[in-house]
Amino acid sequence: MGRTPCCDKTGLKKGPWTPEEDLKLTNYVQIHGPGNWRTLPKKAGLERCGKSCRLRWTNYLRPDIKRGRFSFEEEETIIQLHSVLGNKWSAIAGRLPGRTDNEVKNYWNTHIRKRLLRNGIDPVTHAPRLDFLDLSSILSSTLCNQSLANVSNLLGAQALLNPQLLRLGLATTLLSLKQENPEIFAQHLPQNQQFCNNSQENQLQVQLQPSTCSTSAAVPCTSMLSQMEPIHACGEGLLCCPNAQETFVSQPNYHLQCSANPTVPLASENSNIRSVDGCSQNLSLDSLRSTPISSPTPLNSSSTFINGSSSMDDERESFSSLLKFEIPDGLDFSEFL
């Protein structure tokens, strides 16, 4: 059968629109309203395909379009919605007044996607990626920044990870770090109390604790980045989720949880953090979710930007710095060294 083309494209102009064309299209739509795009070009005196006119109008000329840089809130919304909806740009844009699907898509591809990749987050699954090529650099920067937070980018890949591979990767990285930065290595690990330095054997050993709360691999990590679970210390410097009984343990070997940067108050104590209910009310995310997530943790947002970076991008870069991890049962660093 075959469909007829949306318009006869011979002799029709393509490429960037001129101000004159924009004016013609705007004037016509303002008088006659949008729609009937097939016949519009001829009536409006444009040598363009109707489809092109529709796109130009909806993506650029429409008066209610908001232009300019995306705000924090908009970016957070995009990430949260994308973790739930995937590449449903139109659906995402529908929740961002004044933004078009094309704009959201472009912004995702040029900004957010790259940032997530840099931070070790898979932009498709929103789960942490374990790329051993990056392990050293991330861990190095983590240690040098006196925080273990970024390691979560690696260890959070519970669904993707082969435990043996993890041991190997961590061992290699830790060894090289220890050789390259022994002072930092010795200085910071005890502070974070995730590790302890066994001075007698000059080996690293993990303080083990039964894992009481784990997030399921089904939980998008970028959502988790903005989900500050109320947590509390539960001994030995480890942090646990108080409502652990509500969580699932998909892979007991690995235990990933969200927690505040050690230098800032926990989510439950931070008044700047948007309330759980407020978020879900704003976005109605529960209604959008196609598959239930196992974690009761809500989608949250502003909490990810509470450290004091100066530039917008720097603050956004901090996305990755708000996760902590716990070492899984049975993972003994002495095996690595």
Added chain:
DNA sequence: AACTTTTACAACCGCATCATT
């Protein structure tokens, strides 16, 4: 200053979906 590479974004293309005949 000239050239190359990268980035950002507008626009295009093909397919899907829905409405109408």
Added chain:
DNA sequence: AAATGATGCGGTTGTAAAAGT
């Protein structure tokens, strides 16, 4: 029910501007 048309959607490309060498 099938054919056809109109519109929407998402992936991809083209290109100007910015950044780097």
